[in-house]
Amino acid sequence: MAGLLLGPLLRYVDEISATVWVETDRPCEVHVRCENGAGGAERTWQVAGHHYALVPVAGLTPAGETPYRVLLDGEQVWPQPGSRFPESTIHTPAAPGGDPGDQHLRVAFGSCRWAAPPADAHDPVGPDALDTLAAALAADPARPRPDVLLLLGDQVYADQTSDATTRLLATRRDTSEPPWRQVADYEEYTHLYAESWLDPEVRWLLSTVPSCMIFDDHDVIDDWNTSAAWQTRMRATSWWRERVLGGLMSYWVYQHLGNLSPAELEKDELYARVRALPDGTDLVREFVSAADADPGCARWSYRRDFGRVRLVMVDTRATRVLDEGRRAMLDPAEAEWLREQVLAEHGTYDHLLIGSSLPWLLPNLIHDAEGWNAALCAGARGARWARRSESLRQRADLEHWAAFPESFAALTDLLAEAGSGEAAPATVCVLSGDVHHAYVAEPHWRDRSAPDARVLQLTCSPVHNSIPATIRAGFRFGWSRLGRRLGHALARHARLERPSINWRRTGGPWFGNQLMTLALNGRTARLRLDQARCERGGGARLVCAWDEQVAGRREQETAKGQEAGKEQEEGKGQEEGKERGEGKG
Structure with missing residues (x-):
């Protein structure tokens, strides 16, 4: 029976697809299965005697959270038996062009x-x-x-x-x-x-x-x-x-x-x-x-x-x-x-x-020190400075x-x-x-x-x-x-x-x-x-x-403008209230 050595790692995710990476202990067929019927399968490939698969998962739905399982040659290896962690899920983003709030x-x-x-x-x-x-x-x-x-x-x-x-x-x-x-x-x-x-x-x-x-x-x-x-x-x-x-x-x-x-x-x-x-x-x-x-x-x-x-x-x-x-x-x-x-x-x-x-x-001193060093390494102050500066560049x-x-x-x-x-x-x-x-x-x-x-x-x-x-x-x-x-x-x-x-x-x-x-x-x-x-x-x-x-610069200016307008309206209201109070007196 094939075993899971490393992973699964959830790597790429978009609105309808994902990829899941694994390393196994021998050649096998890797399946990723989701509760909603989505999934994918991939045969392992080999580098230097190690076996890997990067499984594309298709059929996901936008704005969903889908639990998934990993099977090697039909035998489930993830989630592991008795795991103390919640189930692994694939959370897909909302489809573009929808509600901006999403x-x-x-x-x-x-x-x-x-x-x-x-x-x-x-x-x-x-x-x-x-x-x-x-x-x-x-x-x-x-x-x-x-x-x-x-x-x-x-x-x-x-x-x-x-x-x-x-x-x-x-x-x-x-x-x-x-x-x-x-x-x-x-x-x-x-x-x-x-x-x-x-x-x-x-x-x-x-x-x-x-x-x-x-x-x-x-x-x-x-x-x-x-x-x-x-x-x-x-x-x-x-x-x-x-x-x-x-x-x-x-x-x-x-x-x-x-x-x-x-x-x-x-x-x-x-x-x-x-x-x-x-x-x-x-x-x-x-x-x-x-x-x-x-x-x-x-x-x-x-x-x-x-x-x-x-x-x-x-x-x-x-x-x-x-x-x-x-x-x-x-x-x-x-x-x-x-x-x-x-x-x-x-x-x-x-x-x-x-x-x-x-x-x-970078911190301002470090930025200038690196520019100074680069110029000296390039010969701005002669060969002697260049040799010493190259040594400093590598040590620091x-x-x-x-x-x-x-x-x-x-x-x-x-x-x-x-x-x-x-x-x-x-x-x-x-x-x-x-x-x-x-x-x-x-x-x-x-x-x-x-x-x-x-x-x-x-x-x-x-x-x-x-x-x-x-x-x-x-x-x-x-x-x-x-x-x-x-x-x-x-x-x-x-x-x-x-x-x-x-x-x-x-x-x-x-x-x-x-x-x-x-x-x-x-x-x-x-x-x-x-x-x-x-x-x-x-x-x-x-x-x-x-x-x-x-916030973006424009958003900051808009917020400041709204705040100033709000303060102006509040001040105007207070002034009008004061005038009404004086009239009553």
Whole structure:
């Protein structure tokens, strides 16, 4: 009898269809069956001796919540017997064009998650925010549930493995030799995903809340693709090639395919060829090898439209241009793709979400330090400064959007263009993680009128990780006035051009294991930050650290106008009442 090793993960969901991902212990037929007769079936396919299926589910109804079961060769494996969790369901959105009051979306997001230890073990970094969210939802079915979960990078840590994983690696090879306690190949990556996604609470959560994912550096290695010098050094090692190919292969299998719609899967030639073969390992390996050598060979970015909310998830790691004379966060083809997706059918969406694992707007000092470093690495102050600056860039992780000044400026201009005009959305939000604290930042344009949309940087990290006290202090200082002035001095030293915007932090910084939730309803939005806190006597709960209405610029002006009109009418009424009272006297 076939067994379920991992999953089910509910991935893509629209008004009438969905996809469900599983890993099994042998070849089999995977069925997903729903109570209303909807469902689907798929034969497993194989990569490196592991068996997977991504089952398209058809026949769903809009605005419905449908329980489902998973069967392998006709035998039910999910829900598991005696499960303490509610049944897994597929919640479909309302059909577009209906009642605007039904067009709502709850987007929960965060990044950077170490796998949580077993429930009876001590957790040195505190409670896992995903674990805690799952427990809260399971205990209270009436609690509002996210419509989609955006995991913005570092879903697994290939370079910082747990003690349990280290013991497993030691049974396969000598961990005193490179790559030491880090994972080495595809097989070891499969263990990372199992360790992370078999956590009971997280497993149930991912089975019932759709998820969209994108990688960041730790999914492969810290500082992945920081610079050409970094890449040259890594490619000279004996172990890097297997590591990066294993990372990209496992990302394609465990994360990327589930980001695609059933229609996109049908058009994916590699996916079709892998499913048609007894073992697709060589095909997938060939594909990711080409992608690593030439970023233009693969596209990991993708777009999802949720009614009148558009999400564009951007790969900020694998498509970089690293040559010092033309460094860019995105290669030209990827940058043009991003522009097309953002501006396509402009005016048909009320909110634009850009998913970028790396923040666009950083603490002011860090932004200027990264621009300063990039200029010095490019030779702005001579070869000696360039050598020292390259060493600093790699040691201090100076490789966000700010470290690619032309890419930063291009993204800034694109966001302004998307947020401007009569057809502008209410909000344009960049959703990010990576930096192990959470904050809200808002830009202000210097040399042009502000966009009609409200533009925000929303950063939430980590979901489950740690940050030393010294780094916390550094981030706080980076946001301070003194830090801003120091950043300006660095910019002058590197002869940097002043950016077209300045920005200020309007929320945070918050430190801890946390998730943000953006609740979108029509052209209004509300942002909430929840932190996982330990409770006395054991257990954990989510504590709201911030909850604020986020409105578009036009909506703000309308609200202000309505409030002013209301106050004027109230004042007029009071004056008339006073006059009537004086007349009676």
